[in-house]
Amino acid sequence: MSLLRVSGLSRSFGGLKAVDNVSFDLEAGQLLALLGPNGAGKSTCFNMVNGQLQPSSGSIRLDGHELVGMRPRDIWRLGVGRTFQIAATFNSMTVLENVQTALVSREHKTFGLWKPAGSRYADEAFALLEQVGMSADAKRACGVLAYGDVKRVELAIALANRPKLLLMDEPTAGMAPKERNELMALTKRLVTEHKIGVLFTEHSMDVVFAYADRMIVLARGKLIAEGDAETIRNDPRVQEVYFGTGKTFRPHAPLHDTATGQAGQAGRGAPQ
Template structure:
């Protein structure tokens, strides 16, 4: 069964159509990129799937069950994890405490924290941090970490709920090129080994072409192209949308990384 099915989602803000009949599917273990020029509607579509926005029409199915009206918290408990363009962590807490809090939330124990947080799920949190290569930083404050390491902590938080679906909004924003590749290599490996479907938005075409199995291209709220990275790279309408010139065959922004 298809993991995620997005069916004819539509959203308008006043007289502006931000998403028009957006439809696609995502399979388990698949890395799917959602791209488009600024103002294309990526954030609107992404936030409807994440539950931050309610669509005007259409449906979102996870494992065949409708989650269209579910809150972000309910989606988390149903198996939807998320990272954000600006990493969302508690800077006043240690690295391991951030992951422990996510585990507590997943197990619905936030109302009963009668013992110190450090005693809840520490072992599981350390396992997730080890997967991220962050175990040695477990007891450091998040405020003392480099930004690339904060992104890894955020990924550990997103994985705390054992997600079926992982939504990553600009996962490499603010990172150095080498850090970007390392984070996405790690994500691809985890997605494949745990059969997690990953939907991500991204401006860096090296990241898109190097890690996505399929790519969706949005323009003015509509999907104008869908296919493999090679198919998208060669699509004249995509090049025109990004470059304003359908004859620009070798623009750096759309080249496959070496």
């Protein structure tokens, strides 16, 4: 059974169908890239899996559990971690404290009167920082870190929940090429070791083709292609969306001459 199974997922905003009958599977230990040009519906699809948006129709199952209708926090407790396009950490807290906060929340220990929060789960937090290469910075405030290091801390925070599924929204946004590759190589190693499924959106195609096991591509809310790097790179529909006119996915009626009712010259060049 697949770790994540998305079936017939749709979401409308008024008359606009942002996601239209999308289905895909994700296996444990696999990195699946969710791709598409601006307006393709990737963010909407991504946020429905996380519970931030509820679908108009369809099913999202994690290890057989239906996620549709659940709150984001309840989905998180089932083992769904998330990182954000803009890294979400507490700048005034230390690197270690940021990870400890996630661990305290995981164990439902947010409110404790007798034991200071700073003493909770320090060893486990430090071990997570070692996994992402940030243990040497454990006592530094997050606010003084380089952006690439903040992204590593955010990854440690996401791993604190021991996720089965990790959602990564533009994980390398704002990073230099060297940092991008280091973060994704680290992510690939960790998800393989821990058998975590990863669904991620990404605009850096070098990152996608280097690290994704599979890819799915959306265009105007519809799933138009899926497969490995070679399949996606050579798919004519994907090439059309990214490099062509997109005419395959945007039908138009021919333009007509208002006097004769016949198709005019302008109509011959209109996308079909």
